[in-house]
Amino acid sequence: MVYLALIALIGGIACGIAGLDNTAPVEVIVSHKDLILYILMFLVGISIGLNRGIIKKIKEYHIRIFVIPAGIIAGSLAGGVVSGLLTGLPLNESAAIASGLGWYSLSGVTLGNLAGAQAGSIAFLSNLLREIFSFFSIPLIAKKLNYPSCIAPAGATSEDTTLPMMIRYTDEETVVLSVFNGVICSAAVPFLISFCYNFF
Amino acid sequence: MNVIIIMCAGILISKIFFPVKWKHINELMQLICTLLLIFSMGVLLGSREDFLNTITTVGFQSFLFFLFPAVCSVIAVYPLTKIFLNKKKNGKDEI
Numbered sequence: 488m489v490y491l492a493l494i495a496l497i498g499g500i501a502c503g504i505a506g507l508d509n510t511a512p513v514e515v516i517v518s519h520k521d522l523i524l525y526i527l528m529f530l531v532g533i534s535i536g537l538n539r540g541i542i543k544k545i546k547e548y549h550i551r552i553f554v555i556p557a558g559i560i561a562g563s564l565a566g567g568v569v570s571g572l573l574t575g576l577p578l579n580e581s582a583a584i585a586s587g588l589g590w591y592s593l594s595g596v597t598l599g600n601l602a603g604a605q606a607g608s609i610a611f612l613s614n615l616l617r618e619i620f621s622f623f624s625i626p627l628i629a630k631k632l633n634y635p636s637c638i639a640p641a642g643a644t645s646e647d648t649t650l651p652m653m654i655r656y657t658d659e660e661t662v663v664l665s666v667f668n669g670v671i672c673s674a675a676v677p678f679l680i681s682f683c684y685n686f687f
Numbered sequence: 688m689n690v691i692i693i694m695c696a697g698i699l700i701s702k703i704f705f706p707v708k709w710k711h712i713n714e715l716m717q718l719i720c721t722l723l724l725i726f727s728m729g730v731l732l733g734s735r736e737d738f739l740n741t742i743t744t745v746g747f748q749s750f751l752f753f754l755f756p757a758v759c760s761v762i763a764v765y766p767l768t769k770i771f772l773n774k775k776k777n778g779k780d781e782i
């Protein structure tokens with residue numbers, strides 16, 4: 488699966504660079520990516536439904552379901568501060584860049600407006616790298632640590648782009664936690680970027 | 688929010704009439720959708736005008752800003768899941 492994902496990613500980038508994104512099959516796929524995601528989520532819902540007792544397990548988590556997004560936000564901000572110390576960027580910019588939690592499109596544009604083109608570019612590329620890293624680290628983390636920890640590198644993308652890898656390498660229960668985490672992190676990103684940039 | 692609603696619709700359908708013998712077809716369809724989504728993400732990245740230029744100008748700083756937040760997130764989340772979510776290495780519940 489990892490190899491297939493890598494081939495699909497590199498193939499897509501190559502098509503984009505070569506200008507093939509306007510050809511019929513590629514354009515159809517790209518313009519219908521939301522529909523593909525919805526079909527995937529419907530199929531995931533079927534998988535979850537076939538797994539008896541999973542909803543009951545999720546309910547049992549109660550307030551503890553928030554530990555994953557809380558850990559991701561705390562860890563990301565700490566990592567942003569460390570990166571800032573190493574690169575010499577101001578603390579507020581560093582924390583704000585890390586606050587993207589993998590959501591490269593939003594963080595790139597927002598930081599670009601707040602702190603200038605360079606910070607915007609770093610936010611875009613670092614969060615993009617985080618998303619790509621998540622794809623390929625999920626199988627390793629699932630094997631070496633545990634399933635819920637796979638959600639950590641994915642951050643805000645755990646409800647959409649990295650969800651397919653979560654589906655392949657973890658279980659239905661973790662997929663539900665992953666979607667929940669993605670919703671919380673995605674909602675937090677705009678506030679976190681603004682808060683970190685203005686108050687750190 | 689749409690994603691959650693659609694996922695819930697899938698759960699409902701599976702509870703009402705989805706045959707278990709179609710589980711493998713469901714998994715195959717998931718794989719195809721997954722690869723199409725990853726491919727479309729690649730196309731969107733590659734078609735950005737400044738994609739290659741961005742990589743070459745702020746590549747190293749961006750690498751650090753990806754590496755530390757991602758790794759620190761895992762370092763923060765792993766012990767929390769061990770303490771609060773009570774899962775074993777293979778994802779099964781502890782007895």
